[in-house]
Amino acid sequence: MIELDLELQRGEFSLELSLALPARALALFGPSGCGKTSTLLAIAGLLRPQRGRIAINDHVLFDSHIGVDVATARRDLGVVFQDARLFPHLTVLENLGYGMPRNATAQALDDVVQLLQLSTLLKRKPGQLSGGQIRRVAIGRALLRQPRALLLDEPLANLHREARVEVLEHLHGLKREFALTTILVSHQPDEVVALADQVARIEDGRLAAVEDVRAFTASTGIPAAAGDAHVAGASG
């Protein structure tokens, strides 16, 4: 269950959003500048809404009425930023392990490394990685936090075609393996179609529509297989 009810003001930009969905993978879809990244940052605790309530699977992260504002570090979320934000002074392995809970097993680390095909990159530093590799490490790092929800900000942005395909495949794999609640921010329909089961369209800081991904697919007219065999009606 994803509850997002917030009002956010940043300079001249204002965002107002209210939705509550039993979604496992929600996409916030809209053009650049419509407020979707700000929403993601607010969910992560890096931006404070003027008022509202944010709750994921009944864990309240923010509620201005009752004065709850959980610190970012304790929101237990895995965030994959659009600019990845890998720590440049740490190796891939150290980056991956940064947010791992203390009781995590070595197996968990192995699983993610295998899944994202990072085993040959573990000793490198971010400066020695390609765009796609960086993105994968960022995803792996967020996953290894074993969060209660995954937040993805434009996961396929600025990637070459091959890298897009590569990362998308991995994201699909993750979806199958982990069944994590996911909130995805994107302005590209193919990402949305591939990963989400519910879509919230945002325009000009307002919620324009909330629809099932199938309805979304139909309305955007994305061909079922844009060279991508994995695009199927999403889970539940």
Place this chain on the structure above:
Amino acid sequence: MRRIQRLAACVMVVAACALASATAAAAPPTIFAAASLEPALDQMAHDGALGLPAPRLVYAASSALARQIENGAPADIFISADERWMDDAAKHRAIVPSTRSDLLGNTLVLIAPAGSHATVDLAHGTQSLLDALDRDGRLAIALPDSVPAGIYARQSLLHLGMWNALESRMAMSRDVRAALNLVVLRQCPLGIVYHSDAVSEPRVEVLATFPAASHKPIVYPVAIVKGHDNAATRVLLAALESPRARSVFTRWGFILPPKSRQAVHGEAEGPIHPLRHEGGRATPRAQRGGSGARGWNPMLQAATPLIPPSQAKGEDAHRKWTF
């Protein structure tokens, strides 16, 4: 807008230059004086005894002043706290030798913060001083290699056989007034300063006087700085040597310079005056006999009795002549 700003900047620069040169032209005479002369000279300047406009008074250790004058600092008159630095200035041709004379003398005293109840007996050795210093107290003196007060202090302590024991227990300051201050602030339980310093500072008390025989005579030579020998400066020099100035100096704990010095000048008229003024000239150093060595024998000095500050202030200058 930029043009106006540039113009304004130019105007300000020109105005500043004009102001600076105008001020320089009308600048009052400047005396570079050893730090220990500060209270006495300040009072004289304030009372108009040094003429009007009151001269600018710059105080520091004689060593620093001498170096500065040798490097062209804009002083008109230099009063040093010892001969060595005046000699140094003369060697560097920074003073007018014919205007040099001895202005003042002084005695060296051991002080403690007022009300300290310490007693020391200089005649009976180091132990009483060490006792007064207690566990980690220090003896405040001026730098013993370079500052005159420190040089005299070391001479005295060496003469009295106390230097070796006390050397590691000292705190050495830039100049004698800084050493005085350490005792005033109770940072040091003992200090060695000039009698004139002790007189000027009610927060310290004199415990003992160092015998004049234990150090070279404390003499304050005065001279006009080279290139500044003009009417105004001569008038100022005369004012410094006048009876009025002398009475102020003695009130502040100075003594007049050794009589033997005066005899060398000869031509004394009437009652003996150590310095001639108003047209008199100090005999050039070379003629006094002994260019390097001192012209007099320190042993000629009788031990100067301790003069309680209260008496010194009221005393008439002329009575000091009897040694």
Place this chain on the structure above:
Amino acid sequence: MDVLTPAETVALVLSFKVSLVGVVCSLPVAIGCAWLLARKRFFGKPLFEGLLLLPLILPPVVTGYILLIVFGHHGAIGRWLDAAGLSIAFRWTGAALAAAVMAFPLLVVALRNAFESVDRRLENAAATLGAGAWRIFFSVTLPLSLRGLVAGLALAFARAFGEFGATITFVSSIPGQTRTLPVALYELISTPGGEGGALRLTLVAVIVALLAGLIAALMLLRGGTREAEA
């Protein structure tokens, strides 16, 4: 060392000791202040900044005098130190304090710049990964600002090494305890015939300053082009 007299060598070694101890001990405080200035907003921040810069603006002798009446015997803090047997008056520890105080503003400014140059987005990312403020500082901010930190330390050390006015006013000159190189230099300049020694010590001081400047420049040059990577 045959190049310097024994007394000069003592002064040189003492200067190194005093400056190193002074700067290293003031580092944690400087880091704290710099971090506050770089990352936090709070009431009275400009005043706080002004106070930190005070030793840079006040005449050194004034700073030395303030140290004397606060940390000297019978001083507000000095009396407690004396009672505890930890007196710093007229000791090399006092000289270290004077040096540290005079170098402090330089250190804080350099550290602040170093912290500000660290991409906050990285710190935010660390927060989303569960790192609290301390962990973020030690695992992200500090490692990424290391070059600036070293540069700041080099400059602060050089400043501490050359400190004179506050030192001689606060702890006077005591050979082996507080007669640091600059103090010894001053004495030599004040002594007729001391020019030879003064020149030697001047050369040493210049070499130390140049080395420190070189280290700082190297650190800042190579560090400046590094940006936080995605």
